[in-house]
Amino acid sequence: MKGTQTEVTDLRSALERLKETPGQLIETNVPVDPHGELSGVYRHVGAGGTVKRPTQIGPAMIFNDIKGHPGARVVNGLLASRERVGMLLDTDPERLGHLLNESVKNPIEPVTVPNHQAPAQEVVHRADDPDFDIRKLVPAPTNTEEDAGPYITIGMCYASDSETGESDMTIHRLCLQSKDEMSMYFVPGARHLDVFRKKAEAVGEALPISISIGVDPAVEIATSFEPPTTPLGFNELEIAGGIRKKAVELTDCLTINEKAIANAEYVIEGELIPNKRVREDQNTNTGKAMPEFPGYTGPAVKELPVIKVKAVTHRKNPIMQTVIGPSEEHVTMAGIPTEASIMQMIDKAMPGRLLNVYAHSSGGGKYMAVLQFKKTQVSDEGKQRQAALLAFSAFSELKHIYIVDEDVDPFDSNDVLWSMNTRFQGDVDTIFLPNVRCHPLDPSQSPEYNPQLSGKGLSCKTIFDCTVPYHMKEEFKRAEFTEVDPTKWVPDLYNK
Structure with missing residues (x-):
């Protein structure tokens, strides 16, 4: 500060x-x-x-x-x-x-x-x-x-x-x-x-x-x-x-x-x-x-x-x-503790892999989380999905989890959606967990909405894995720009 x-x-x-x-x-x-x-x-x-x-x-x-x-x-x-x-x-x-x-x-x-x-x-x-x-x-x-x-x-x-x-x-x-x-x-x-x-x-x-x-x-x-x-x-x-x-x-x-x-x-x-x-x-x-x-x-x-x-x-x-x-x-009051809970759970299981978490505004701080995960070796492949499962354990009211790489800003919705558009295939990167207890205030969580649900308050939780397979990381490098200090050219824009 x-x-x-x-x-x-x-x-x-x-x-x-x-x-x-x-x-x-x-x-x-x-x-x-x-x-x-x-x-x-x-x-x-x-x-x-x-x-x-x-x-x-x-x-x-x-x-x-x-x-x-x-x-x-x-x-x-x-x-x-x-x-x-x-x-x-x-x-x-x-x-x-x-x-x-x-x-x-x-x-x-x-x-x-x-x-x-x-x-x-x-x-x-x-x-x-x-x-x-x-x-x-x-x-x-x-x-x-x-x-x-x-x-x-x-x-x-x-x-x-x-x-x-x-x-x-x-x-x-x-x-x-x-x-x-x-x-x-x-x-x-x-x-x-x-x-x-x-x-x-x-x-x-x-x-x-x-x-x-x-x-x-x-x-x-x-x-x-x-x-x-x-x-x-x-x-x-x-x-x-x-x-x-x-x-x-x-x-x-x-x-x-x-x-x-x-x-x-x-x-x-x-x-x-x-x-x-x-x-x-x-x-x-x-x-x-x-x-x-x-x-x-x-x-x-x-x-x-x-x-x-x-x-x-x-x-x-x-x-x-x-x-x-x-x-x-509500997003900040509920979401920030959610983020801390997820970090604590995942860091115990795989230290250093989870870089950050954002309990997204569109989920009210409870239903949706974006996990920023870093793979550093071949054996890390698959751990990102394990991290998502741990997140569901850490916070049972979560419904949707998006996993992104370290070069994606989890707090920028456009960046998260970019990763979904360029690093995600629905038939191989979507994981469904049906009939799992969630939060009762979601009106879609009822057998009337989804006959596959056995009762109210249950949901099909979903993981969207928007990370690049480790063996293909070199093929998914983002364009690198020259690093500069923009305040030299536009000081009024950055020194508010």
């Missing part, structure tokens, strides 16, 4: 860092309705990802006048570009997967600070106050007119195993259902907090849970790791500590026996109530939940666990953080 920049420790310092680079953050004082309009605006400004076109990758945006929420501010798109994530995590965008892989290997445990040192508890609203209403306290947007309600889309959910005391933090879909209740969606079999919830429910106990909103981007990225990289009992906050080389600070909640991020903008304290369920769209009856990462609106779930809210605490003049589900922001 160039020059002296603001140290990023929380959301506010992250925004200050962005202000130091022109074009990375914009603000508006024009009033905006959080019901549909706010996300509708940012869809054009900078959502990107799998959002319906027209959209683009653009700056993060702060809305300073939220209708119905006097004094509230909302920021969208903080992590909605790979360049911006690199800027906030102090590394080159192409090295983000490597950074996270290194942080997994060098974790730092979180620490607990006293309540009086926690900015997140500067203002306290308790649910036993007759005027308490989380829908008025937290300016959570409704992404589209069809949404089941206002959603907290980037809340860091923290809970602990009642038997072992081990804690974990993940991001979940949280819908505001009433003045003191939220529904919580768990992807089947994919989240440690669901294990904790089921354990507590089995003995008729509520599970204390905190939701921290508006935190250091390192926390938001780290909490998106999944097994096998972070097995049950591994607290992802240790990875965030590894990224910053400094422990994440937690503090004790005020109304429940749990902890929360000490410098969050908002903290919601509550309990997952045993054996209580609610229909996700009970207030709208649309049958829809909210836009999800594949680019479609997810169906409302008929029965979801319920969080009974006990308190909302926040900083003075808090900033609500939100994301658009299918945006580039």
Whole structure:
């Protein structure tokens, strides 16, 4: 990174860092309705990802006048570009997967600070106050007119195993259902907090849970790791500590026996109530939940666990953080940990062969990965396909893998497609893995779409081997140009 920049420790310092680079953050004082309009605006400004076109990758945006929420501010798109994530995590965008892989290997445990040192508890609203209403306290947007309600889309959910005391933090879909209740969606079999919830429910106990909103981007990225990289009992906050080389600070909640991020903008304290369920769209009856990462609106779930809210605490003049589900922001949060997980798995089996990984934007950071693989000897032929199989093991939600050579930029879609057009023959370079468990939000994964599938949530995973056979490498050398420093001729183009 160039020059002296603001140290990023929380959301506010992250925004200050962005202000130091022109074009990375914009603000508006024009009033905006959080019901549909706010996300509708940012869809054009900078959502990107799998959002319906027209959209683009653009700056993060702060809305300073939220209708119905006097004094509230909302920021969208903080992590909605790979360049911006690199800027906030102090590394080159192409090295983000490597950074996270290194942080997994060098974790730092979180620490607990006293309540009086926690900015997140500067203002306290308790649910036993007759005027308490989380829908008025937290300016959570409704992404589209069809949404089941206002959603907290980037809340860091923290809970602990009642038997072992081990804690974990993940991001979940949280819908505001009433003045003191939220529904919580768990992807089947994919989240440690669901294990904790089921354990507590089995003995008729509520599970204390905190939701921290508006935190250091390192926390938001780290909490998106999944097994096998972070097995049950591994607290992802240790990875965030590894990224910053400094422990994440937690503090004790005020109304429940749990902890929360000490410098969050908002903290919601509550309990997952045993054996209580609610229909996700009970207030709208649309049958829809909210836009999800594949680019479609997810169906409302008929029965979801319920969080009974006990308190909302926040900083003075808090900033609500939100994301658009299918945006580039989801790609970075889900995709970069995916890249690190794949690197870790493959590097153990064949060190030095995998040069880089890109969890592609078109797959929402989950469905598609591009592997840059280097063959150095005859016996390496075939290992590229083994690497792809390992990638599927490292991240079960992957659906498609493209393998390219070391002279192809995995982050440049045109370069990847070039390799597919000149180094790929469909009948010999396509490998099908039918009826393998994938991610349930892909609408094509059903027997109605593909009769060969035995059930929903299964997919035909596919490897596209776009690498040159080792014995033919000399025949596939790209044209070599004279190496020059272009800034001598066009300094204004490169010295922005």
